Amino acid sequence: MVSEFMLQQTPVARVLPVHATWLETWPTPAALAAASTGDAVRAWGRLGYPRRALRLHAAATAIVAEHGGEVPRSYEDLIALPGIGDYTAAAIASFAHGQRHVVLDTNVRRVIARVAAGQELPPRSVTAAERALAASLLPDAPADAATWNVGLMELGALVCSVASPACERCPVLDRCAWAAAGRPAYDGPARVAQTYAGTDRQCRGRLLAVVRDAEGPVALSTLEAAWAIADQRDRCLASLVEDGLLARVGPASYALP
DNA sequence: AATCCGTGGTA
DNA sequence: TTACCAAGGAT
The missing domain is CATH 1.10.1670.10 (Helix-hairpin-Helix base-excision DNA repair enzymes (C-terminal))
Known part of the structure; x- marks a missing residue:
C-alpha cells in the first residue's frame, strides 16, 4: 500500500529509497498514524505531490480507527480510504491478495x-x-x-x-x-502539454521545500525571498496551509504541521 | 470531463 | 534546451 501511494505518478527508481526508509520508520499503520503529518511530509522528501503523504497518513489513521489497524483486503474497503482510487484499490487487492480485478494503470x-x-x-x-x-x-x-x-x-x-x-x-x-498495422502514429486529439515553470505547483513546491529542509519554523521573510511574485506567493502559501501541508505557527512564521 | 497537484530523468 | 511524462486521485 505504501509503495502504491508512492508510485502514483512517480518513477520506481525514485521511490525505492524513500519506501525503504518509510517502512523502517513506520512498519505498521498504527505507527504511521501515531506520527505527525509533518513528519510524514518531511519523510516524503522530494517524491512530489506531497498531498499523497497526507493522504497516506489519513489512510493509516482510518485503518486504525475502522479496521483494527489491519489494511483491509477488499476493493470496496480499500477504495473508501483517502488517497486510494480505482487503480490503487485494484492493485492492492490483486497484487497483495491475488484477487480478480481489472488493474488499469x-x-x-x-x-x-x-x-x-x-x-x-x-x-x-x-x-x-x-x-x-x-x-x-x-x-x-x-x-x-x-x-x-x-x-x-x-x-x-x-x-x-x-x-x-x-x-x-x-x-x-x-x-x-x-x-x-505498421505502428501507425496516434491520431486522437492532441494531448495537453504539461507546463510547470511559473505555475502555482512550482511555487508551492519551492515554498514547501524551504520549510521541509529547515530545522525549525521558517520566517515569512525567508519564504518571501523564495518566490518573487508576491500575489502568487501569498496565494500558494495560503493554499499550502489550507491543504494541511504547512502550518502558521506564529505571526510571521511557518512550519510543517 | 477537465484541471490541479511536484519532481526529476530522458530524448 | 525544451518537451514529455511517470505503477493517479480529488474535485
Missing part, C-alpha cells in the same frame, strides 16, 4: 491499446469501452488474473514503452494489432 492501458485495439496510445481518460475490453481479456481464475495484471504492467513499463517500444523483445509481437 497507464502501462496496462497502453499495452491493451496497442495489442488489442491497434492504437499507439489509449484515450486521454479511461472510457467504458476500454474498461470493457480490459475486463474481457482478464483471465477467469483469480490467481491467473493477478499474474496477468503484473505481466501487463511490466510489459508496458519495460518493453512496450511510450516513446521507444522494444518490439524486438516483445513476447506478444506476433499478435499485436498495432505492430501488424
Whole structure:
C-alpha cells in the first residue's frame, strides 16, 4: 500500500529509497498514524505531490480507527480510504491478495491499446469501452488474473514503452494489432502539454521545500525571498496551509504541521 | 470531463 | 534546451 501511494505518478527508481526508509520508520499503520503529518511530509522528501503523504497518513489513521489497524483486503474497503482510487484499490487487492480485478494503470492501458485495439496510445481518460475490453481479456481464475495484471504492467513499463517500444523483445509481437498495422502514429486529439515553470505547483513546491529542509519554523521573510511574485506567493502559501501541508505557527512564521 | 497537484530523468 | 511524462486521485 505504501509503495502504491508512492508510485502514483512517480518513477520506481525514485521511490525505492524513500519506501525503504518509510517502512523502517513506520512498519505498521498504527505507527504511521501515531506520527505527525509533518513528519510524514518531511519523510516524503522530494517524491512530489506531497498531498499523497497526507493522504497516506489519513489512510493509516482510518485503518486504525475502522479496521483494527489491519489494511483491509477488499476493493470496496480499500477504495473508501483517502488517497486510494480505482487503480490503487485494484492493485492492492490483486497484487497483495491475488484477487480478480481489472488493474488499469497507464502501462496496462497502453499495452491493451496497442495489442488489442491497434492504437499507439489509449484515450486521454479511461472510457467504458476500454474498461470493457480490459475486463474481457482478464483471465477467469483469480490467481491467473493477478499474474496477468503484473505481466501487463511490466510489459508496458519495460518493453512496450511510450516513446521507444522494444518490439524486438516483445513476447506478444506476433499478435499485436498495432505492430501488424505498421505502428501507425496516434491520431486522437492532441494531448495537453504539461507546463510547470511559473505555475502555482512550482511555487508551492519551492515554498514547501524551504520549510521541509529547515530545522525549525521558517520566517515569512525567508519564504518571501523564495518566490518573487508576491500575489502568487501569498496565494500558494495560503493554499499550502489550507491543504494541511504547512502550518502558521506564529505571526510571521511557518512550519510543517 | 477537465484541471490541479511536484519532481526529476530522458530524448 | 525544451518537451514529455511517470505503477493517479480529488474535485
